[in-house]
Amino acid sequence: MIITENLTKIYNGKKAVDNLNLEVGDGEVFGFLGPNGAGKSTTILMLTGMIEPTSGSCTINGVNIALNPLKGKEILGYLPEDVGFYKNLTGRENLDYLGKFYPLSNSDREDRIETLLKSVRLQDVQQKVGEYSRGMNQRLGIALALLNDPEVVILDEPTANLDPEGVLRYREIIIQLAKEEKTILICSHILSEVKAVCTTLGILSQGRLVARGSVGEVEDELILQSKTPQKIVIRSINPDVYGFIESISSPDILEVNRLRNGVEILVKRDMRDELAEKLRGNCSGITEMYLDRPGLEDLFLKVYRRE
Amino acid sequence: MNLNRLVTISQKEFSDHITSKRFLLILLITCLVLGVAAANGVNHYNDAIEMYKNGCEGYLFFPSVLLAFSRITNMIGLGGLGAVIGIAIGFDLVSGEKEGNSLKTILSQPLYRDELINGKAVGGIISLALITLAGFLTILAVFLIIGIVPSIDEFFLIGIIWLITLLYMISAFSLALMSSVLAKTSSGSLVITLIILFTMMYIIPLAGGELGTQILLGPEPSDDEYGSGFRSQVDYFESTQYEYDQRKSAIYDFVGMFSIQWVYNDITSPITMPSKYVINQIEFEKFSPDPDVSEGIEKPSLWGILGDKWLNIIVFIMWPVLFFGIAYVRFMRADLR
Numbered sequence: 001m002i003i004t005e006n007l008t009k010i011y012n013g014k015k016a017v018d019n020l021n022l023e024v025g026d027g028e029v030f031g032f033l034g035p036n037g038a039g040k041s042t043t044i045l046m047l048t049g050m051i052e053p054t055s056g057s058c059t060i061n062g063v064n065i066a067l068n069p070l071k072g073k074e075i076l077g078y079l080p081e082d083v084g085f086y087k088n089l090t091g092r093e094n095l096d097y098l099g100k101f102y103p104l105s106n107s108d109r110e111d112r113i114e115t116l117l118k119s120v121r122l123q124d125v126q127q128k129v130g131e132y133s134r135g136m137n138q139r140l141g142i143a144l145a146l147l148n149d150p151e152v153v154i155l156d157e158p159t160a161n162l163d164p165e166g167v168l169r170y171r172e173i174i175i176q177l178a179k180e181e182k183t184i185l186i187c188s189h190i191l192s193e194v195k196a197v198c199t200t201l202g203i204l205s206q207g208r209l210v211a212r213g214s215v216g217e218v219e220d221e222l223i224l225q226s227k228t229p230q231k232i233v234i235r236s237i238n239p240d241v242y243g244f245i246e247s248i249s250s251p252d253i254l255e256v257n258r259l260r261n262g263v264e265i266l267v268k269r270d271m272r273d274e275l276a277e278k279l280r281g282n283c284s285g286i287t288e289m290y291l292d293r294p295g296l297e298d299l300f301l302k303v304y305r306r307e
Numbered sequence: 308m309n310l311n312r313l314v315t316i317s318q319k320e321f322s323d324h325i326t327s328k329r330f331l332l333i334l335l336i337t338c339l340v341l342g343v344a345a346a347n348g349v350n351h352y353n354d355a356i357e358m359y360k361n362g363c364e365g366y367l368f369f370p371s372v373l374l375a376f377s378r379i380t381n382m383i384g385l386g387g388l389g390a391v392i393g394i395a396i397g398f399d400l401v402s403g404e405k406e407g408n409s410l411k412t413i414l415s416q417p418l419y420r421d422e423l424i425n426g427k428a429v430g431g432i433i434s435l436a437l438i439t440l441a442g443f444l445t446i447l448a449v450f451l452i453i454g455i456v457p458s459i460d461e462f463f464l465i466g467i468i469w470l471i472t473l474l475y476m477i478s479a480f481s482l483a484l485m486s487s488v489l490a491k492t493s494s495g496s497l498v499i500t501l502i503i504l505f506t507m508m509y510i511i512p513l514a515g516g517e518l519g520t521q522i523l524l525g526p527e528p529s530d531d532e533y534g535s536g537f538r539s540q541v542d543y544f545e546s547t548q549y550e551y552d553q554r555k556s557a558i559y560d561f562v563g564m565f566s567i568q569w570v571y572n573d574i575t576s577p578i579t580m581p582s583k584y585v586i587n588q589i590e591f592e593k594f595s596p597d598p599d600v601s602e603g604i605e606k607p608s609l610w611g612i613l614g615d616k617w618l619n620i621i622v623f624i625m626w627p628v629l630f631f632g633i634a635y636v637r638f639m640r641a642d643l644r
Contacts, residue, residue, distance in 0.1 A: 041644065048415055050643050073417035080415060084408025088323060100315045101416040144412070 001025055001183055002047065002152060006056035009042050009207075016042040018207035019056065024200075027181040029174060031188065031198030031215075035304040039207040040187050041081070044156055047185070048078045060152050061183075074102060077150030081157045081187075083141035087130030091122050091140045094129055095147060102148040116143035119173065134161035142170060152183040159193050171197055191297040205304065215296065222299035229254055230293040232272055235262040238285030248278060262288075312422045313429065320430025324396065330434065333395055337388070337438050338445040344382040345449035348375030352455075367582040368606045372450065372457045373464055377579040379446060383472055384571040390508075393479025394500050396434055399493035400427045400484055401638065406492055411643055424638045428484060428631060435476045443469050464578055464609065474623060475571040479504070481630035488634045488641070508566045515562035520555050527551060564622045574619050577612040584612070 007020040017039040024030040034040045045051045047058050049069035058065050065072035085094045092113060099109045117123040120139035129137065138161045145153055159167050174197045177184055188194050194201065201218040203211040211221040223230060234241060242258045245265060255266040265275075270291055279286055294302070324330045355370040383389040401424070404410035413423060443465065450457065457465060483500045490496035528547045563569040577584035585604060613620065 045643060050411070050414060070417045070419070073415065078415045080408070080411045082408050084404075084410075084412055086323075086409055087407060088327070097315075097319055098413065098416050101312060101418050141412075 001061055002030075002058070002185060004043070004047070004056065004058040007043065007046060007053050007058055008055045009039070009046060009051070010054045011042075015207050017046070017053075020204070020207070020209055022202060022209060022212075024183050024185055026183055027178055028200055029178050029184045029186065029198045031186050031194035031201040032204065033188075033191070033194065033201060033300065034204035038204045040204055041156070042207075043204065044078075044154055044185075044187060047154060048076060049073055074148065075151045077145040077148060077153040079141045079145040079153075079155045079158055081160070083137065083144070085129040085137065085140060085144075088128060090128055091125060091132070091136075091143075092117060094140065095144060098144060099147050104148070112147060112149065113143075116146055119143065119146075120169065135163050135166055138162055139166060139169075142173065146173075146177075150182070152185075153177060154185045154187075156187045157189065158186060159188065159190055167193070191295075191300055195296055203300075219293070219296055219299060222296070222303055223293065226299055226302040228294055228299060228302060229266040229268065230270065230291060232265045232267055232270075232275065233259070233262065233288075233290055233292050234265070234275070234279075234286060235259075235288035236283075236286045237261070238283060241279075241283050241286065244279070244283045245275070248275075250274075308419060308422050308425065312418050313426050316418075316423055316426025317429040317433065320400075320427050321433050324430065324434040325437070329395060330438075333392055334438055334441055337392060337442045340382060340388055341379060341442040342445045342449050344379045345375060345446040346453070348378035349450065349453050349455060351375060351378055365582060365586065367585055367604055370582075371464075372455055372461050373468070373579045375450070375455075376446075376465070376468055377576065380468065380472070380572065380575040380579060384475065384568050384575070387568070389472060389476045389571070390479040390504060390568065392438055393435065393476040393481075394483045394497070394504070396431050396438075396476075397480040397483030398487055398496045398500055400431065400487050401634075402487040402490050402493045402496040414643065420639050420641075421635065424484075424488075424635055428481070428634075431480055431484065432477055435480060436473055439469060439473050439476060443472075467609065468575055468578060471571065471574055471623075474627070475567060478567045478623070478627045478630070481627040481634065485630045485634040485637075488638045508568050511565040512559070512563045512569060515565070516555075516559040519558040519562060523558060524551060524554055564619065567623070567626055570619050570623050570626075574616050574623060577607060577616065578609065581607050581612075 002022065002024040004020050004022045007017055007022075008015065009017040020039075020043060022043075032040055032043070042051070046053050047060070047065065049065045049072050052066050060072045060076055063072045063075065065076075085091070086097070089097065095113045095116070096109065099113065102109070104112065114123065117125075120143045122136060122139055122143065125132075125136065129140065132140070138158070142155075142158060145155060159170060162170060174184060174186075178199070186194060186198060195215055198215065200213060201211070201215055202209055203218065203222075210225075211218045213221070222228075234245070242256070242263045245263050246256050250271070252268040252271055253265060254268065257264045257266075265271075272289060272291060276289065352370055352372060352375040355366060355374050359366040359368075359370055401410070404413070414420065447457075447465075482503060483496070486499040486503070487493070487496040490499055528544065528551055563573070585607060607615075
């Protein structure tokens, strides 16, 4: 479990992270989003014990990372953005060297490395890391993040440079980790990827957490913030449906447009239940009703493009 | 700081050094240059024996094989070989990791920053010890091939010279390590190292000496001021000039301490050339040296030399400590964003 309490970091008088209160539970796959400069990397560096907070605290499974960074790092797996390795060593040698800092016996470490290299399809690669492609480097980074069988995993841009197969393998790994009740925090700019694997999302803006919840809840929040209308589309074989919808008076209905086989209603919020109730018994011939709203990426861009 | 982690890092750093092409090249060049310098030094040693036998001036004591080391230490110190080796081993230790993004990776593992910087320093110092050891073994091999076998005492003094040489290279290494912490790139680190080294070796000793003399002593005494002809006036001028020269020499000695090259040569030359050291001391202590000065003068002992050069030795140890201290503090506070 990750808990931050009033976590603040000030650089040169400017608040990079401003009183951040965040909780990511066991088995939760949390997508950490935000525009560039929002404070995501600073938060991650504090969570991983790489920098100290100006004030506030962050704990990883009950371990205050600033007070006990070594213990925290022992239970934490971290994939930094643009992860780098020792180019003069092979992937296996890199993991072996970095694994020596964990309380693992030699045989356990070797077994773990073997399993992880298989998992990221690098077990037969004998090249030095200097000759690796960016995708191979990233896969080795994912293996490194899981080297100590961590209870909490923090991944910064995990799918960057991965090929489609690599992305699929990465998703399988995340699903498996979530099944094992690990706490996972993923920071990424690839929103479709975040949406595909994350159970919850949080958006950081100017050092503050401005939205937190399930993917749907965060989308609702972004719709509110961006004041983007949503569309409810009703397909019908009954031409009277247009007239009926137009007769409904509601401040949440912005516009009603006639379609060839139905209507399109621009609304401020999801009103499908109310509309269905009103249509029932008054208007027959409805074949379909659905909400057509902008995707997470569009909403995110709309709200944070200016940042 | 945990010893196991320190050893793990030091081992890896040492292994990185000795398996790199750069290290092998440095080792080859060191052995080659020191081998040639040893052969040259042996010629110098043989010439000195002949000159001593012929009663030539400048040789108060029977030359020892250590005289051959005067050419070697010149090559290492004034020739710049030692500084080049130290810099080559240390200039990219931290900056290279910054460039390759591996610094964040290693620091995200359960270890303290001081263990990493100390481990890097230990690994580098062991590599330098290996290079200097290989260089000195090459020198001894050249000696043995030519038929010169040092005595036990000479072996001991060669060991002391090796230690001083290692310390000299560690100074250059710690300067390079400091630069690699300060700079973002390895090329930047190399530039910073060379600028600091050049300033310490040449600008401060030369410009600082001249500036210090002008500020503290003023212009050199001129014999015009004392008229001419009277013996008392000439004596007064000569004593004033002598005093001025001594004070000027003290100023130059002081600013010379900024040059690790100069300090290295100043500590090693009394061991390799005791006759020259004794003659220089007599010339400084007595204005007119006695022509029979060699009679009754004892060869200076190692402890006597070390006692005389204690300030230089402290300065010699101070520089690497200072450079490493700066590297340590900056690395501990480094921003990893």
